[in-house]
Amino acid sequence: MRVLVVEDYPPIRKAVAKGLREAGFAVDATGDGEEGLWYATGNDYDVVILDLMLPGLDGLAILKRMRADGRSTHVLIITAKDAVSDRVKGLDYGADDYLVKPFALEELLARVRALARRAYCVKTPCLEIGDLRIETARRRVWIESEEVSLTGREYALLEYLAMRKGEVVSRTEIWEHMYEFSSEADSNVVDVYVGYLRRKIDRPHRPPLIRTLRGKGYSLGVSE
């Protein structure tokens, strides 16, 4: 899951980005409005966290441009303005959620997770595919009632594939949702991580969960 944080106050930006990264998200962060818009329109984020008062271009303007651009990315607004009219305005401009400063980081993370799930039309925090079970809130995975320990990247890859279960997901898409903008890794690392993941979740007595479609990408799900 990849998240963009546009917030001009450095302590909040740094802490939120750090918290999100530690929660397994790939995070891009910026304090400038123009730059924020460039990030938001140039990449496919699962969630954008947007402060309203920004230098350069304010949050609502970014939101408006994103929507005008046809982006349906989920947007969470964080702001010090708490009047009902401000919230209504934010939501009317196309925001999906609203959080007033100061907020608890736990709550922000929970809301971001919820928005990320909704991005793939998933409402339950518990994903089940065959005998694979993923608890997204606690980031834990079970196979046949046996817990599997995954690294952050492995989990992120599995969660993304699970969110889009049954679909064919290209390497580029996976890479875009797993890695930050500043990451130097190229999309080949996806193959490496798919390999790691397969070793951990596949069992010899049943068909593999992750299928490779040559030239197209990967797909997670029970094959027909």
Place this chain on the structure above:
Amino acid sequence: MMISIRTRLLLWMMCGMALLLIVFAVVVYEVLSRSLLDGFDEVLLASARTISASVEKDDAGIKFEMDERQAPEFYRTIKPDYFQLWSEDGTILARSPGLANSGMEQFSGLPDVPVFRAVRLPDGRAGRAVGLVFTPKADEDAKTVVTSKQVSLVVARETDPLDSTGHFIRWLLVAATAGTLVLALLAGSVAVRQGLRPLDALAARIAAVRQDDLSARILAERMPAELIPVIGRLNDLLRRLDDAFRRERAFTADAAHELRTPLAGLLCTLEVTLSQPRTGDDYREATTECLEVTQRMQAVVESLLALARYESGQTALHPEALDVRELIETAWRPLDDKARSRGIEFDPRLPANLKCTADRDVAQMIVGALLANAAEYTNDGGRIEISGIDSAKSMELTITNTGCSLGEEDVEHVFDRFWRGDRSRTHTGIHCGLGLALAQRSASALGGSISACIADERFSVRLILPV
């Protein structure tokens, strides 16, 4: 003790009225009793004249002959009048029958001028007497003219009827005065009640002003002219209260709003740090960050409080002559290192001995805020220029910094509290218009002013302070 206007008005009115009525009654009584006494004296004198007419002198001496019918008042047995006649040598010539064995005191004035006085009659009654000295007329039959001997006469009569009339008049006046006062009290209280009715109406209108809506004003329509100024003052007071409450609310809102962002930063940083075990360096970094945020919050709170105090006039000022160069040097010292590291050139060009008269702390704070603002927004490698003009009445200081990215249309906003127009904001992230807003309010508290202008990417603030 609380005395209502109604009671006070009534009291004063009644006191005045009573005084007037008493004076009036006393005068009336005096005039009436005087005229009654005059009438009494006249009758008494007439009696005396009758007696004196009955005294004649002939060769044998002085002769007194009076018929009872001529003056029956001296001859009745019950409450008679009295007279007594003395010859020049003091022998009693005649006396009224009522006097029998007792006598009356002799008194008189000049010949033929009657003298009146109050006496006690021989039988103990209160009375009034007239004393008269006269020369008896000569008998027509007398041959020789006897030497003109004079006779003195005292006639006395009881004054009971006079006294009772006086009494009656006295009581009449007292009763009339008291009655008038009672009626006046009744009429007065009705009049006062009616007259003060607008006050009740005013009280009702004041009561209608709700605590939560001080923008309401008391209506002056259909109010008597005397109350219009009162209503005006009350409305002034309401307006001032309203302003004060508005400022208070604005302050609270601003403070809450402005503190939310750093507070959120503090919360997030602490939460992230505590969410899992970390290295000592991580903790040190987080603690340093929290400290910086807290210091900034403290600065914001202090600025807000100072601004609130200037606006409500709570801060007492102590103006003194200040050296402007010294103010600038003191204000620049803490900014110097950072400005140097960013390659900012600081160029104060002040006329020698530039002075102003102001409260030292406030003036230092203003100059500090202006310089901090300039240092904050000057571009790296930019320049801050300061010039000063000394005139008879005021000192004018202009601080100009390069690298201003604001448009000319933004000038009117730079003094708004919390206005964030700085598109180049990179350093503190929290720096807000509070510094300039505070400086402007403070300058006006010192009797000066601050204005700003933007031209050619240069931002200038002009501070004017009294000399």
